[in-house]
Amino acid sequence: MAPLLAAAMNHAAHPVLRSHLGPNNESFSRHHLSSSPQSSKRRFNLSFTPRSARVGNQNGVQLLSPSEIPRRDWFPSDFIFGAATSAYQIEGAWNEDGKGESNWDHFCHNFPERIMDGSNADIGANSYHMYKTDVRLLKEMGMDAYRFSISWPRILPKGTVEGGINQDGIDYYKRLINLLLENGIEPYVTIFHWDVPQALEEKYGGFLDKTQKRIVNDYKNFAKVCFDNFGDKVKNWLTFNEPQTFTSFSYGTGVFAPGRCSPGLDCAIPTGNSLVEPYIAGHNILLAHAEAVDLYNKYYKGENGRIGLAFDVMGRVPYGTSFLDEQAKERSMDINLGWFLEPVVRGDYPFSMRSLARERLPFFSDKQQEKLVGSYNMLGINYYTSIFSKHIDISPKYSPVLNTDDAYASQETYGPDGKPIGPPMGNPWIYLYPEGLKDILMIMKNKYGNPPIYITENGIGDVDTKEKPLPMEAALNDYKRLDYIQRHISTLKESIDLGANVHGYFAWSLLDNFEWYAGYTERYGIVYVDRKNNYTRYMKESAKWLKEFNTAKKPSKKIITPA
Structure with missing residues (x-):
């Protein structure tokens, strides 16, 4: 799911966590960092068509002309289009059929004031009971694939194999996977999307396990249960979703479960260390990833199996034309993308992180590095927007508070001329800048060997609050979401023409759902969920367009209507 940065900003009361104010008194927290390879000369060279060249107006949104709207036949026949979700956000049934408590169940129930509307995902989008309807919608839209996650505590209620495997949980995912395949929809499964079994949080701190053994072993065993039960039909796996967001928000700002941060900061459990704990958790995630991939490649991969992990990447543009701002952009990218990508490509963290975080950043053994390097044959990129990076001097006047402050760069919503990087998209932190997606894909091509990539999340949220x-x-x-999706698909085609090795695109999200600490105050779905009337689903205009878009591809499998 998209990291709702403006919401995180509102949770951070400490003055050091806040960046510069824009023209509308909006601010942007420094804790979410990434980069863009383009120089500041291209800062306002937006990829969307100039207003004078656009035709059509829907609800104030200037749409692309018919000749500019992307077509399915622009892409290879084996290029996939789909939609994505995660277990905690949509399933509900939080304590049904043997499911154990997750860290997010515990967080929402014990700290409701930390959720913007005080809500929880006890019901979510009710997909545990309505998955057949969800599959029908995917089929109706002509989607090739569905990306979803498996709830760790639904499979292992106590977090460990020794604590028992929940057969009801296994059976639920088998029913979902079988129904998808019967309808010609390929499952893309995320093994971990932020829902840690609460039992492991209480036992040894979850991903803060200082032994680097218990959480790694328990995650590996969970992955093995998934491979054993679903591996014969699931050929595409992602070990972790957005580890940078998970670690920085869970243990840095504390706006994610379990809600830890340093004393003096505003979070549920201010007894942590925002400069150290994100790095401990991140290190354990990388070790767990390497072990799961090693297991998969040895015993489950077969001829067509693929496995990797998904990164959240916010495009980055230098704030000004100076060399210092260019370097600030690069340091920001190192923390946002390189933190978890460099170890699986080269075996260690980026040099800038090593030099700035120093002893706070753990080290890998030779054996661990051997397993890490090349531990993927596909990667996911979650892209929503871009922002400006501005240099901060390394001096006694600047004291890092969060792990992401180690970039020594402020993240600015507005450029030096007072303008944002692109038109606002509704929710507070997403601005339309498709060029950033192309920039990131060129980084993957030119710096990281052009691995097979899927755009595993892309979308916007519509604000829906009591106020x-x-x-x-x-x-x-x-129509704003429709325009956003069309422009990003068009930019994706440009990137492929430039040599980017991209094989698929997933819209975020299939459904309106529980958006973490934003609760139900933002709707990201291409399908509307009426929570007041039996969670009835309605296709939005964006979903209807995707349906038309997908009809250009001839069906390769017999379509079976869900029961």
Whole structure:
């Protein structure tokens, strides 16, 4: 799911966590960092078509002309289009059929004030009971694939194999996977999307396990259970989703479960260390990833199996034309992308992180490096927007508070001329800048060997709060989202023409769902979920367009209507 940065900013009361104010008194927290390879000369060279060249206006949104709208036949026949979700956000049934408590169940129930609307995902989008409807919608839209995650505590209620395997949980995912395949929809499975069994949090701190053994072994065993039970039908796996977001928000700012941060900061459990704990958790994630991939490649991969992990990458543009801002952009990218990508490509963290975080950043053994390097044959990129990076001097006047402060760069919503990087998209932190996606894909091509890539998340959220309710009609007529998706698909085609090794695109999200600490105050779905009326689903205009878009591809499998 998209990291809701503006919401995180509101949780961070400590003055050091806040960056510069923009023209509308908006600010942007420094804790989410990434980069873009383009120089500041291209800062306002946006990829969307100039207003004078656009035709059509829907609800104030200037749409692309018919000749500019992307077509399915622009892409190879084996290029996949799909939609994505995660277990905690949509399933509900939080304590049904033997499921154990997750860190997010515990966090929402014990710290409701940390969720913007005080809500939880006890029901979510009710997909545990309505998965057949969800598959029908995917089929109706002509989707090639569905990316979803498996709930660790639904499979292992106590977090460990020794604590027992929940057969009801296994059976649920088998039913979902079988129904997808029967309808010609390929499952892309994320093994971990932020829901740690609470039992492991209480036993040894979850991913803060200082032994580097217990959490790694328990995760590996969980992955093995998934491979054993679903590996005969699932050929595409992602070990972790957005580890940079998970670690920085869970143990840095503390806006994610379990809600830890340093004393003096504003979070649920201010007894942590925001400069150290994210690195401990991140290190354990990388070790767990390497072990799971090693296991998969040895015993489960077969001829067609693929495995990797998904990164959240916010495009980065230098704030000004100076060399210092260019370097700030590069350091920001190192923390946002390189933190977890460099170890699986080269076996260690980026040099800038080693030099700035120093002893706070753990080291890998030779044996661990051997397993890490090349531990993927596909990668996921979650892209939403881009932002400006501005240099901060290394001096006694600047004292890092969060792990992401180690970039020594402020992240600016507005450029030096007072303008944002692109048109605002509704929710507070996403601005339309498709060029950033191309920039990132060129980094992957030119710096990291051009690995097989899937765009595993891309979308926007519509604000829906008590203070600013979103009428259902307005939510269904989501022309801003439609325009956003079309422009990013067009930019994706440009990137492929430039040599980017991209094989698929997943819209985030299939459904309106529980958006972590934003609760239900933002709707990211291409399908509307009416939570007041039996969680009935309605396709938005963006979903209807994707349906038309996908019809250009001839069906390769017999389509079977779900029961």
